[in-house]
Structure formats: C-alpha cells, structure tokens
Amino acid sequence: MTFFGNRGNLPEVQCALCGQNSRLISEVLKVCGDCFRNNIGSTQAFIRQAHVQSRHGFDLPAEPPCDEGGVECTLCANRCRMKESSLGYCGLRTNQAEKLIHLGGTHDKGKVSWYHDPLPTNCVASWVCPAGSNAGYPDFSYEKGPELGYFNLAVFYEACTFDCLYCQNWQFRERRSSPRYRTAQELANSVDRRTACVCYFGGDPTPQLFHALQASKTALNRNSDRILRICWETNGSMNPGLLQKMLDLSLHSGGCIKFDLKAHNENLNKALCGVSNKQTLKNFRWVAEQMAQRPDPPLLIASTLLVPGYIDAREVRSIAQFIASCDPEIPYSLLAFYPHFYMPDLPTTSLKHAEECQQAAIDAGLKRVHIGNLHLLSNDY
Ligand code: SF4
Ligand code: SF4
Numbered sequence: 001m002t003f004f005g006n007r008g009n010l011p012e013v014q015c016a017l018c019g020q021n022s023r024l025i026s027e028v029l030k031v032c033g034d035c036f037r038n039n040i041g042s043t044q045a046f047i048r049q050a051h052v053q054s055r056h057g058f059d060l061p062a063e064p065p066c067d068e069g070g071v072e073c074t075l076c077a078n079r080c081r082m083k084e085s086s087l088g089y090c091g092l093r094t095n096q097a098e099k100l101i102h103l104g105g106t107h108d109k110g111k112v113s114w115y116h117d118p119l120p121t122n123c124v125a126s127w128v129c130p131a132g133s134n135a136g137y138p139d140f141s142y143e144k145g146p147e148l149g150y151f152n153l154a155v156f157y158e159a160c161t162f163d164c165l166y167c168q169n170w171q172f173r174e175r176r177s178s179p180r181y182r183t184a185q186e187l188a189n190s191v192d193r194r195t196a197c198v199c200y201f202g203g204d205p206t207p208q209l210f211h212a213l214q215a216s217k218t219a220l221n222r223n224s225d226r227i228l229r230i231c232w233e234t235n236g237s238m239n240p241g242l243l244q245k246m247l248d249l250s251l252h253s254g255g256c257i258k259f260d261l262k263a264h265n266e267n268l269n270k271a272l273c274g275v276s277n278k279q280t281l282k283n284f285r286w287v288a289e290q291m292a293q294r295p296d297p298p299l300l301i302a303s304t305l306l307v308p309g310y311i312d313a314r315e316v317r318s319i320a321q322f323i324a325s326c327d328p329e330i331p332y333s334l335l336a337f338y339p340h341f342y343m344p345d346l347p348t349t350s351l352k353h354a355e356e357c358q359q360a361a362i363d364a365g366l367k368r369v370h371i372g373n374l375h376l377l378s379n380d381y
Contacts, residue, residue, distance in 0.1 A: 013345075017042055023381065024309025028053060028165060028342045029271055033310040036271045043267065051163055051274045054342045058173040060163075064089040064275065071095045076161045076206050077237040077279030089275070090159045090207040091173075104159065105208030107184045110215075111158040112208065114190060116151040123152065123199065123233075125258050125301040127370050128331045130229065131197055135297035140227055140254025142196060150196035155187065155212070157202035161237045163274030164262065166307060166343040172203050184211050188218035191228065197255065201233035209242045216249050229255035235262070235273070236280035243283050251294055258301045259284050263311060264318040272310060281322065288326035303333040303372070306349040306357055308381065311337075316357040320364035331368040332361055336376035347380045 012021040015032040017039055025032050028050045036043050052062040064078035065086050072081045073093045080088040082095040092104045092111070104111040119131045126132030130141030131152065137144045158172035158179070191198065198219065200212045216230045230249040236259045238246070250257055261284065262277065263269040269277035287300045302323050304311060316334070323330050334357050336349040354371050361369040371377075 016046065022309065024346065026165070026309070026343050027345050031271070033268065033312060033315070036268045036310070037265045037315075040267045043271065047267075047271045047274075050165060050271070050342070054163060054165055054274075058091075059087075060091050060173070061087055061089055071098060071100045073100055075209070075239055075242065077239075078161055078275055088207075089163075090161050092159050092207050102210075104179065104181065105157075106210050107214045109181045110184065110187065110208055110211035111179050112155060112182050112187065112211065113158070113180075114153055114155045114187060116190075116195065117154045119147040119150045119152055119196060121152050121154075122372075123231075123258075124303045124333045124335065124372060125231070125256055125298075125331070127333075128298055128301065128368065129197075129231075129256060130227075130254060130297050136254050140229060140297060142227060147196050149194070151192075151194050153191055153195045153198045155198060155200045155205075155215075157200065157205050157208045157212070159207045160203040160235070161206045161275070162204065162235045162262075165272055165341060166305070166337065166339070166346075167341045168338070169203060170341040184214035185218065187211075187215040188222065191219040191223065193226075196227060197229040197231055199231045199233060204235050204237075205232055206234060206238040206242075209238060209246070213242070213245050213249070220249070220253060227254065229253045231255040231258065233258040233260065235260055236283045237275070238279075238283065240283060240286065243286070247287060247290060247299075251290070251299060254294075254297060256297065256299055256301055257287055258303060259287070260303050260305070261319050261323070262305065263315055264322055265315065268310065268315065272307065284323075285326050288330060291327060291330070298329075298331055301331045301333065303335055304357075305335045305337055306353055307337045307343070308346045308349060308353060311357075312353070313356040313360040317360040317364050320361035320366050320369075324365035328365045328367050330366070331370065332366050333370045333372045334358060334361070336371075336373035338373075338376055348376050348378045350380045351377045352379075353381070
C-alpha cells in the first residue's frame, strides 16, 4: 500500500486542470475543488486513479462492479452486480454459483466491535440529543441535562459503502484478511442497565444493517421497561426499505439518524468518496419528512467534514440550502478535518474556514448550526 509523506510546509501542488498552485490541493486527487465542480468530464480519470490507488492495497474493487448478467445486491445505492467470485464494493458480498453470498453483515456474522463510552460523548449530535442536552426529557432521557453516570454503546461496523480518501477509521480495511465475526445476540448481550443509547457507526452500518436491526430489536425487547435510544451515524446510502426499519427503531426509542453529508455536488462527492451521493440526498429528504412525528429530540441531524480546498464555504452553502429546503430546523454540525489516510497532505481546517462555513450555513437559512472538534481548528490558512 502506498501512502504519501506529510508535506508539512512543503511546496504547493499545481491543479492538473486549471494550473493554479495551492497547498489546498490533494496529491492523490491532483485537481482542485472548483475543477471537480466545474469540469466534470475532464476529472473522471483523476477520480478513478485516486480510488484505484486507495482500494488496491485492500483488495477492494475500485468501483462498484456492474458485471453484465451478474447477481445484484440491492442493500445500498451502489447496487453491485457481481460475476462469479467477484466482490461487492463493501467487500461483504460475492457471487458463488450464481447466488448472492453474504460474507458478513447477517444476524450471525457481523464484522463488528463495540465499547461503552461514558455520556456525554463527543457524538456529533450530543449538543441537541438527550445524552448531552435538555432534549427529550423526561420521556427519552434519564436527566434534564447531560446523562452523567450512563453510557453509550458505540458499535463500530468494519465495512463501508463509500471510499472516503480522508477516512479517519481506515484501519478496519486491514482487518479484512483476519475478520472476527460476532452475532447480533452477542451485541445485544452487551447492553447493560447503564446503557442509555446505542450508536451504530464505522465504517458504516449500511452494509451490515441486518445485523444491526436484529441486535436493536433484541436489546429493545429486553429493555422495554426503561429508556434505551437507538441511533445511527451513516453516509445515508442504504436501501430505502432498510432506512424505514432504522427510522422506526429510532423514532420510538428517542434516538436519531445522523447523516454525514460529505458534499452536495455529485462529482465532488465521487472525487472525495468514490461514489454518488444521489441516494443519500433522497434518503435524507425522506427522513426529514418524518421529523414531525417526533419533534423532540430531533430525529435527524446533519454533519459535514470541512475538508480544506474541497468542502469550502461555497459547498457548505449548497449543502445547507438543501438541508433548509427539507427543514430549516434540522441541526447541522460542521466538523474540523484532520489529515488521514490518502489525504495526509492537507492542513487541518482553519478557524477562518470554519467560521465562513458556519456563516454560509446560517445565510442559507439554517437555524441550528454548530462547529464541532473546535480543538482541531488551526490558524493555518
Ligand atoms: S451492500 Fe452495497 S456496496 Fe455492498 S455489495 Fe451490496 S450494493 Fe455493493
Ligand atoms: S448515540 Fe444518540 S443519544 Fe447517544 S450521544 Fe449520540 S445522538 Fe445522543
């Protein structure tokens, strides 16, 4: 696997299309954010090359397979069509003898780990959810304010339907060769009487939703006499039928669905994350339409990572206009970027960048905008 050296204060990179020099152009993408938005056709080869590189070391397909006559998986927007023995984009499905085979993510075969985290956590929603604020008390929260003395069960699913070049948890891909499988029952057994919420993240819960849904149902049945919230942190690419089941669990338990909206522009999303965001935006709008069923605590929260040079105030304005068109009351968290994985050569998000994005989101009509990860902000650019 090839990683790039950290450039620190080394020279700027020249955009391979428009020729501008900037420290905010990633070596692996070679093209600036504006060119991804404005020159869709000319950028496809650069997008493909970046994701060939980032996937190769893990034996994952560079793109969702679309083999003619192959078996199709419909669990997420990628809709992989796989010929004999080829692998789905998430690495968890294959075709054996013309049958779709699940290599993980079923009730008895989760590629997953978990731990208890004391509340309130640094969850992207803790500023508006029952664990960290007054929201939802008393029906869905043990305390009016932070739920001190209680725990979040953080459930990390080790596969993903996106390929974000800045993935903060990329190490799960290395565990593909030595997986440890856990059943949904084992996961449900880990919910104890001090567990106030369960949060599924990763990777992403999307390719292993059968496992997560089963564990949630078992845990809720066993704890029907007390508060236990079911929450999700996701790229939002799941099949809408599965999203409906996720929503039902969160709606009735006081939990929430946190959508990480990586970009609004589809080509920029493909550049940064390998695949389209069309289904994510459709799914987000659908969940927003359900919010009135339970206004408090908020059922839907959006977040965006402020990737220097790519997710700038122009992009955040566009994301925020989309969120506001769904419902201006949806809480929106802006998160500081830290260089990781195939993007170690960009700086951390600056205070100026974060404040411009916050203002852009407010100008777009959003009422609740928050900057998270404040400790990561720099004065760098
Ligand atoms: S879950 Fe998504 S990425 Fe994985 S095989 Fe199915 S369609 Fe492809
Ligand atoms: S998992 Fe849910 S309830 Fe718990 S801290 Fe996060 S958003 Fe709040």
